[in-house]
Amino acid sequence: MKIICEKENLIKGLNNVLKVSSSKTTMPILQGILLQTNNNELKLTTYDLEIGIETIIQCEISEQGAIVVDSRMFSEIIKKLPDSQIRIELLENNLLEIECLDSLYKLSTMNPEEFPELPKIDIEKSISISDFKLKNMIKKTIFAISLDETKPIFTGCLLEVLKEKVNLVAIDGFRMAFTSDMIVNNCEPFKAVIPGKTLGEINKILAEEGIEVKIGVAKNQILFEMDNCKVISRLLEGEFINYENVIPKTRETRIKVKTQEIITVLERASLVSFSMEEKSKKFPTKFHIEVGKLTLTCSGSLGNSKEEMYLETEGKELEIGFNHKYLLDALKACEDEEVYIDFATNIAPCLIKPIENETYLFMVLPVRL
Amino acid sequence: MKIICEKENLIKGLNNVLKVSSSKTTMPILQGILLQTNNNELKLTTYDLEIGIETIIQCEISEQGAIVVDSRMFSEIIKKLPDSQIRIELLENNLLEIECLDSLYKLSTMNPEEFPELPKIDIEKSISISDFKLKNMIKKTIFAISLDETKPIFTGCLLEVLKEKVNLVAIDGFRMAFTSDMIVNNCEPFKAVIPGKTLGEINKILAEEGIEVKIGVAKNQILFEMDNCKVISRLLEGEFINYENVIPKTRETRIKVKTQEIITVLERASLVSFSMEEKSKKFPTKFHIEVGKLTLTCSGSLGNSKEEMYLETEGKELEIGFNHKYLLDALKACEDEEVYIDFATNIAPCLIKPIENETYLFMVLPVRL
Numbered sequence: 210m211k212i213i214c215e216k217e218n219l220i221k222g223l224n225n226v227l228k229v230s231s232s233k234t235t236m237p238i239l240q241g242i243l244l245q246t247n248n249n250e251l252k253l254t255t256y257d258l259e260i261g262i263e264t265i266i267q268c269e270i271s272e273q274g275a276i277v278v279d280s281r282m283f284s285e286i287i288k289k290l291p292d293s294q295i296r297i298e299l300l301e302n303n304l305l306e307i308e309c310l311d312s313l314y315k316l317s318t319m320n321p322e323e324f325p326e327l328p329k330i331d332i333e334k335s336i337s338i339s340d341f342k343l344k345n346m347i348k349k350t351i352f353a354i355s356l357d358e359t360k361p362i363f364t365g366c367l368l369e370v371l372k373e374k375v376n377l378v379a380i381d382g383f384r385m386a387f388t389s390d391m392i393v394n395n396c397e398p399f400k401a402v403i404p405g406k407t408l409g410e411i412n413k414i415l416a417e418e419g420i421e422v423k424i425g426v427a428k429n430q431i432l433f434e435m436d437n438c439k440v441i442s443r444l445l446e447g448e449f450i451n452y453e454n455v456i457p458k459t460r461e462t463r464i465k466v467k468t469q470e471i472i473t474v475l476e477r478a479s480l481v482s483f484s485m486e487e488k489s490k491k492f493p494t495k496f497h498i499e500v501g502k503l504t505l506t507c508s509g510s511l512g513n514s515k516e517e518m519y520l521e522t523e524g525k526e527l528e529i530g531f532n533h534k535y536l537l538d539a540l541k542a543c544e545d546e547e548v549y550i551d552f553a554t555n556i557a558p559c560l561i562k563p564i565e566n567e568t569y570l571f572m573v574l575p576v577r578l
Numbered sequence: 579m580k581i582i583c584e585k586e587n588l589i590k591g592l593n594n595v596l597k598v599s600s601s602k603t604t605m606p607i608l609q610g611i612l613l614q615t616n617n618n619e620l621k622l623t624t625y626d627l628e629i630g631i632e633t634i635i636q637c638e639i640s641e642q643g644a645i646v647v648d649s650r651m652f653s654e655i656i657k658k659l660p661d662s663q664i665r666i667e668l669l670e671n672n673l674l675e676i677e678c679l680d681s682l683y684k685l686s687t688m689n690p691e692e693f694p695e696l697p698k699i700d701i702e703k704s705i706s707i708s709d710f711k712l713k714n715m716i717k718k719t720i721f722a723i724s725l726d727e728t729k730p731i732f733t734g735c736l737l738e739v740l741k742e743k744v745n746l747v748a749i750d751g752f753r754m755a756f757t758s759d760m761i762v763n764n765c766e767p768f769k770a771v772i773p774g775k776t777l778g779e780i781n782k783i784l785a786e787e788g789i790e791v792k793i794g795v796a797k798n799q800i801l802f803e804m805d806n807c808k809v810i811s812r813l814l815e816g817e818f819i820n821y822e823n824v825i826p827k828t829r830e831t832r833i834k835v836k837t838q839e840i841i842t843v844l845e846r847a848s849l850v851s852f853s854m855e856e857k858s859k860k861f862p863t864k865f866h867i868e869v870g871k872l873t874l875t876c877s878g879s880l881g882n883s884k885e886e887m888y889l890e891t892e893g894k895e896l897e898i899g900f901n902h903k904y905l906l907d908a909l910k911a912c913e914d915e916e917v918y919i920d921f922a923t924n925i926a927p928c929l930i931k932p933i934e935n936e937t938y939l940f941m942v943l944p945v946r947l
Contacts, residue, residue, distance in 0.1 A: 282849065282880050289846040304881070312846065316881035477658040477681065480651065511651050512673070512685035 210246060210274025210299040214266065216292055216309070222266040223284045225438045226255040228410045241277035242284075243324045244297075246270045254327065255280060260407050261327040262414075264438040272298075277319040278305050286314050327441055330432050332425035334396040336370055340435065342390050343422050344415040345544075346377045347408050349388040349569050352538045354405035355381035365402040365445040367452070368424070368431075370394055378452050379405075384535045384558075385452060385572040386542065401426045402449050407442040414438060456572060457560065462498055462552040463523040465564065468543050471518070475540070478505040478516045479533035485510035493530035493576040498522055498552070507533075529555040530578040536561075539571035579615060579643025579668040583635065585661050585678070591635040592653045594807045595624040597779045610646035611653075612693045613666075615639045623696065624649060629776050630696040631783075633807040641667075646688040647674050655683050696810055699801050701794035703765040705739055709804065711759050712791050713784040714913075715746045716777050718757040718938050721907045723774035724750035734771040734814040736821070737793070737800075739763055747821050748774075753904045753927075754821060754941040755911065770795045771818050776811040783807060825941060826929065831867055831921040832892040834933070837912050840887065844909070847874040847885040848902035854879035862899035862945040867891055867921070876902075898924040899947040905930075908940035 226242060243254040249270055254263045276299050283305075287295065290309040298306045304315040347366075355363035360382075369376040376389045411433055415422070423434040426444070433440040475494065484490040497504040505516040529552060539561050540548075551560040555578075561571040595611060612623040618639055623632045645668050652674075656664065659678040667675045673684040716735075724732035729751075738745040745758045780802055784791070792803040795813070802809040844863065853859040866873040874885040898921060908930050909917075920929040924947075930940040 279880050285849050286846065286883075289842070289849065311886040312843075313884040314850065314881060315883075316850075317879075473658070474681075477655070480654050480658065481683065481685075510686075511648050512683060514655075514684075515682040517680040 210244070210276055210297070211272035212246065212251060212268050212270050212297045213294055214251065214268030214297070216287065216290055216295055218266045218268065219287055219295060222251070222253045222264045222437075223287060225264040225414055226253045226262045227280060227284055228255075228262065228413050238277060238319050238323045238325070240279060240281070241319050241324065242280035243275065243277050243321055245275040245321070246273045254324070256325060256327055258325065259404065260410055260440065260442045262410070262438065262440050263327065266437070274299055275321040276305060277321050277324050278316050282316060286316075328430055328443075330425070330427045330430045330441060332432060333427050334370070334399045335423055335425035336375060336392055336394050336396070337421050337423050338375065338390070338392055340415045340420050340422050341417055343424075344412060344417055346375075346388045346390060347412045347415075349542050350377045350379040350386040351405065351408055351412065352542060353379040353381055353384050353386035353571075354408075355379075356405075357381070362402060362445055362447040362449055365404045365449075366408055367449040368401045368403055369398075370396070370400070371398050378449070380450055380452060380455075383532070383574050384539065385455065386539065386569070387452065387571070388569040390568065399426060400449070401431055402445040402447070403431055404442060404445055407431070407440070411440060414440065455558075456570070457551075457553045457557045459553050460551045461525045461554065462527045464498060464503055464550050465521040465547060466503075466518075466550060467520075468540055468546060468548055472537060472540050474505060474516045474518055475533055475537060478507050478514045479537075481509040481512045481514045482507050482533060483509050483511075491532055491534070493578060494533045494536075495528060495530045495578060498527045498529075500526075527552055527555060528578065529559070530576045531559075531573060532576055535573045539573055542571065543569070579613070579639075579645055579666070580641035581615065581620060581637050581639050581666045582663055583620065583637030583666070585656065585659055585664055587635045587637065588656055588664060591620070591622045591633045591806075592656060594633040594783055595622045595631045596649060596653055597624075597631065597782050607646060607688055607692045607694070609648060609650070610688050610693065611649035612644065612646050612690055614644040614690070615642045623693070625694060625696055627694065628773065629779055629809065629811045631779070631807065631809050632696070635806070643668055644690040645674060646690050646693050647685050651685060655685075697799055697812075699794070699796045699799045699810060701801060702796050703739070703768045704792055704794035705744060705761055705763050705765070706790050706792050707744065707759070707761055709784045709789050709791050710786055712793075713781060713786055715744075715757045715759060716781045716784075718911050719746045719748040719755040720774065720777055720781065721911060722748040722750055722753050722755035722940075723777075724748075725774075726750070731771060731814055731816040731818055734773045734818075735777055736818040737770045737772055738767075739765070739769070740767050747818070749819055749821060749824075752901070752943050753908065754824065755908065755938070756821065756940070757938040759937065768795060769818070770800055771814040771816070772800055773811060773814055776800070776809070780809060783809065824927075825939070826920075826922045826926045828922045829920045829929075830894045830923065831896045833867060833872055833919050834890040834892075834916060835872075835887070835919060836889075837909055837915060837917055841906060841909050843874060843885045843887055844902055844906060847876050847883045848906075850878040850881045850883045851876050851902060852878050852880075860901055860903070862947060863902040863905075864897060864899045864947060867896045867898075869895075896921055896924060897947065898928070899945045900928075900942060901945055904942045908942055911940065912938070 245252045296308040307314040367378040375392045379386045425432045482492045492509045494507045503518045558572045558574045614621045665677045676683040736747040744761045748755045794801045851861045861878045863876045872887045914932045927941045927943045
């Protein structure tokens, strides 16, 4: 293998694939990055047996070949080299030589035949969505994905593709995040549950350049194709909850809040929420809604707080308690200056939603006071 | 106690004293901040039995008093309040009430009489130095202070006050950092060894506003006075090494390097220095100096590196090895674009110093190759 490439190109490729390669693995080969030439292209691959990423960069190749090299070491060296052409050559003693101006590095390598092959995937159904839309939808749901491995299905997001719409839904037992956007779908409707980790990686790779992302699914795999980068991941198996059934259908009380203002006030009121005795325990933050006024109160080990906000209200007076963290996660994912928060009773979840449209809906369960 | 003050003033005061109050202490009162009024001034005090900080802010006081309140909780609430006037009042039930616009907080308090008194200090000798100079001197030495508690004297910096000069010196067994500046001293020369932690706190407090800092010492205490802020700390006891004796007097080889360039090259060459077997072990980086050329090489578990730099050299050819971290710490503390590195033999420490003057001198011991 003998390659000459621009540092800039190589860095771009590395930035895509390095999202995955894990240093925690027990298989040393998976700490490596597979470099493979093909005519005038260099393919970089990383794989952790759950998610695989491939990316292709253009370079000048005078000798074809393939090799695996430690991904952290290789990328750190490339990143710190001067901005210039880099020559990469596999020597006879299996050391990978990297040369750039007055810098010369030789790295030990691993056998490319030991690198596990990425699963072959026969796409059955697919859609195309802009990277802006996809990144925005991920941002609006990823915070509500469960980290609790005992219910594996909730460690993923439901991707629901309908005729003209795509929905993304996350639920963790305390809250739900739903987001929806328009697409043109030429296939049959389909569903898939994407692991949270995969969405996290995709989110990091999406650079919001205005490109189209093709999302294709097979039986238990999903493929994301962007420009010169492909991400393949397993899907989660099992039945996702019928999320529409858990959304309260009635509304007894509504407030209209300035998103940034309520975030600030809620963060402040909740400062006293902690317990000196149990570090993990949080005392709830209480909402008291009267005509034209919301009062937030909280009592913790070191003191108590009371915050008053004057705002538009509708419907019945209400007292209801929340874990402030769940509300804040949802409020911070809202992009609108103002949102509605709707309540049914003080034991039913509240709904946070935009005033103008129905592109997202966040649901948070209350805490008994 | 009943106070009205501007948020901005209170924040400034809190930022000074909060450098110290420790959450690790076993005495709960030391997690507190002592608030004391005196006419139209509010004094804030924190103390961890080693370092005490007092700062004074102006405010409107309608009822004098003193109280101790949890410093983290109090400061987080104050920081998050709207930018406006804050009313602070000690209620009859010993709760501290904080009110600002529509926000109302009540915090539990501690008895101010239980707050340990800061040591009284009878200044014997003192100097005055600009905050710019002092901060710069701390920056140039603090990195070389030893963290090894078995030799307590080296966990501090030697402050050496001469007739017209002040020196600051840190040594940790592998390297030394020396810095010097001109002052007007009307006292007798004196020496004191300041704990590294104290210098770290002072460094954080110094805002480089062009103010004078008065440094006074007593038998085993040191006092730093800046504007409305005082820091008092114990001194380290014992004899500091006679650092002048350990500086090599001969020079066989000299190189003149561009500081930023050698930092970049050394960081890159040392990327391969780590050991897969022992995580803490670092393979040395080898310097080979010939006429007009410096070659850096390093070999680690995953590969090796070679970097060539063309530069001005003087004297004998030399091969010498270093722990790159120690060299980098020193080079990063240099403010000059170019510096000299002087060598005697390959078992003697190298000296890093400015080309134009003698305001600092860094010494790093080599590693046997």
